[in-house]
Amino acid sequence: MFRQLDTPSSEITIFWEDRPLSAYQGELVAAVLLRHGIHSTHHGQSTGSRGPYCMMGVCFDCLVDVDNQKAIQACQIIANDGMRLNRHMNMAGTGHTHDA
Amino acid sequence: MTPDYDVIIVGAGPAGMASAITARQSNLSVLVLDDQPDHGGQVWRNIRQNQQHHQMRAFLGKDYWKGHQLTKDFLNSGSDITHQAVVWQISHPLSLSVTIAGIAQSLTARAIILATGAYERPVPLPGWHLPGVMTVGAAQTLLKASSSGADGAVFVGTGPLFYLTITQYLDAGFSIAGVCDTGARLNSLSTLAALPLALTQPNMLRKGLSWLRRIKAETPYYAHVSDIRLEGKEQVEAVAFAYGKGKTKENMHIPSSHVFLHQGVIPNVNLSMASGLAHQWHHRQMCWHPVCDRHGASSVEGIYIAGDAGGIAGAGAAVASGHITGAAVAKALTRATSPKRALWQHRIKRLHHRALRPFLDQFYAPLPETLIPRDENTIICRCEGLTQAEVTTAIGMGVAGPNQLKAYCRAGMGRCQGRMCGLTVQALLADHHKTPIQDMPYYRLRPPVRPVTIAELAALHQADHDISG
Numbered sequence: 001m002f003r004q005l006d007t008p009s010s011e012i013t014i015f016w017e018d019r020p021l022s023a024y025q026g027e028l029v030a031a032v033l034l035r036h037g038i039h040s041t042h043h044g045q046s047t048g049s050r051g052p053y054c055m056m057g058v059c060f061d062c063l064v065d066v067d068n069q070k071a072i073q074a075c076q077i078i079a080n081d082g083m084r085l086n087r088h089m090n091m092a093g094t095g096h097t098h099d100a
Numbered sequence: 101m102t103p104d105y106d107v108i109i110v111g112a113g114p115a116g117m118a119s120a121i122t123a124r125q126s127n128l129s130v131l132v133l134d135d136q137p138d139h140g141g142q143v144w145r146n147i148r149q150n151q152q153h154h155q156m157r158a159f160l161g162k163d164y165w166k167g168h169q170l171t172k173d174f175l176n177s178g179s180d181i182t183h184q185a186v187v188w189q190i191s192h193p194l195s196l197s198v199t200i201a202g203i204a205q206s207l208t209a210r211a212i213i214l215a216t217g218a219y220e221r222p223v224p225l226p227g228w229h230l231p232g233v234m235t236v237g238a239a240q241t242l243l244k245a246s247s248s249g250a251d252g253a254v255f256v257g258t259g260p261l262f263y264l265t266i267t268q269y270l271d272a273g274f275s276i277a278g279v280c281d282t283g284a285r286l287n288s289l290s291t292l293a294a295l296p297l298a299l300t301q302p303n304m305l306r307k308g309l310s311w312l313r314r315i316k317a318e319t320p321y322y323a324h325v326s327d328i329r330l331e332g333k334e335q336v337e338a339v340a341f342a343y344g345k346g347k348t349k350e351n352m353h354i355p356s357s358h359v360f361l362h363q364g365v366i367p368n369v370n371l372s373m374a375s376g377l378a379h380q381w382h383h384r385q386m387c388w389h390p391v392c393d394r395h396g397a398s399s400v401e402g403i404y405i406a407g408d409a410g411g412i413a414g415a416g417a418a419v420a421s422g423h424i425t426g427a428a429v430a431k432a433l434t435r436a437t438s439p440k441r442a443l444w445q446h447r448i449k450r451l452h453h454r455a456l457r458p459f460l461d462q463f464y465a466p467l468p469e470t471l472i473p474r475d476e477n478t479i480i481c482r483c484e485g486l487t488q489a490e491v492t493t494a495i496g497m498g499v500a501g502p503n504q505l506k507a508y509c510r511a512g513m514g515r516c517q518g519r520m521c522g523l524t525v526q527a528l529l530a531d532h533h534k535t536p537i538q539d540m541p542y543y544r545l546r547p548p549v550r551p552v553t554i555a556e557l558a559a560l561h562q563a564d565h566d567i568s569g
């Protein structure tokens with residue numbers, strides 16, 4: 001499991017499938033999830049479980065649903081207090097999902 | 101209509117920041133659009149925050165802190181800087197479509213510099229799609245951006261970033277379950293031929309050797325690794341591989357829930373390809389480079405390339421190349437010439453940094469089994485979940501090139517738009533047709549190079565309409 005070496009900033013709380021996770025102001029969402037042992041962030045009918053791979057926005061395997069937005073790259077966004085995250089489910093059977 | 105800016109730079113890494121600084125010295129108006137949360141690129145990621153914890157984060161190393169001065173100069177340069185800005189299209193004459201905070205807009209410039217950097221070469225090994233398998237660069241990003249790391253991880257790969265990250269992990273105090281070295285082969289004539297030039301940079305060579313010595317002493321280290329499999333059901337549980345040479349070859353199995361892969365980096369060319377710039381196959385680096393002259397001018401008037409986006413040479417060369425391209429743009433737009441001495445210093449610096457590259461490219465060449473996967477169940481296209489068997493079956497049905505393949509099996513049609521499968525598909529096709537790799541084209545890329553929602557597009561059209569109407 002990923003662990004943090006120091007306490008970088010003030011603590012906030014985000015929610016993964018309604019479970020509260022402690023995070024730090026300014027922390028990448030993908031980093032928070034990995035620190036809490038959540039490796040798989042999205043699931044697709046044709047791909048199975050996937051999680052962060054590149055951490056720089058190129059692989060699109062770290063997709064999560066954030067508040068009301070679907071299929072957001074967890075490695076590209078910063079955690080905000082109270083943020084509600086859910087596993088992104090793609091049952092369309094292709095890599096394209098409807099964003100809107 | 102006057103353009104919004106004289107120069108728009110895409111990317112705030114070493115090359116983007118350096119070109120902004122130089123362009124601003126000629127009083128050009130500069131906008132820098134960057135898709136990450138802060139400047140620094142991948143190399144100096146999160147340097148602004150880390151600077152405040154300098155003591156605690158000393159493990160990031162000397163080369164990392166070198167970025168401090170340039171980032172300071174960049175922030176003081178008077179450039180407009182926007183982060184989390186995703187550029188998805190460039191149109192001619194020069195305008196660019198970008199989404200910032202969910203809102204798409206169109207911006208015009210007299211010149212555009214693409215400093216989009218590099219990303220890690222995809223490593224299609226059996227099981228590389230499993231959660232828990234990440235790139236070495238990803239592990240390093242987590243260290244820089246979040247000062248976090250994983251104990252008991254296995255590192256599989258080769259190359260400067262590979263050894264550097266392991267050293268940073270050691271300095272930060274994380275335990276390492278195994279280092280599987282797939283590279284360092286001093287066995288070809290071309291590697292030896294590149295050695296004399298590399299020897300002109302003894303300091304850089306020495307740094308590499310000291311990393312390796314330390315890794316061998318402080319981790320369970322395996323040399324000449326091949327036949328790699330990442331095992332697990334819902335997530336990775338173990339790495340299986342062979343190590344050693346010839347008759348002394350042995351099999352090994354290391355349980356771990358964190359595996360970090362690395363086989364070098366390649367230029368991030370999606371935007372330059374989709375913008376219609378000419379590209380050429382680079383034999384030694386085994387990837388596509390945009391065609392540009394020594395100032396960074398591309399095949400399309402007004403569009404320039406700076407840094408690793410134009411070919412892999414590392415951060416030091418990227419800074420020099422950014423300054424050189426910034427000066428070239430200033431000259432083209434204002435006829436002002438930069439001070440000759442400064443320009444020569446940058447040129448010489450760039451030469452120095454590039455001197456080691458041919459040797460590094462050969463010595464740390466990607467493992468053949470990652471270039472043309474032979475295992476049938478290996479995922480080739482991550483987005484569509486396509487295996488090697490599915491792709492080769494489609495190819496066997498008479499597919500001539502990558503674009504036709506899309507129609508047969510949807511390879512390359514997912515969200516990443518070929519970034520994770522393009523080179524593998526090209527290699528599999530070339531292998532099947534016995535065509536030299538450079539003669540097999542890449543996917544034909546079209547904008548938008550990032551998924552764009554209908555709502556974003558509609559808003560953009562509305563805005564355009566408002567302006568023209």
Ligand code: FES
Binds near residue numbers: 051052073
């Ligand atoms: S981890 Fe690759 S895009 Fe987020």
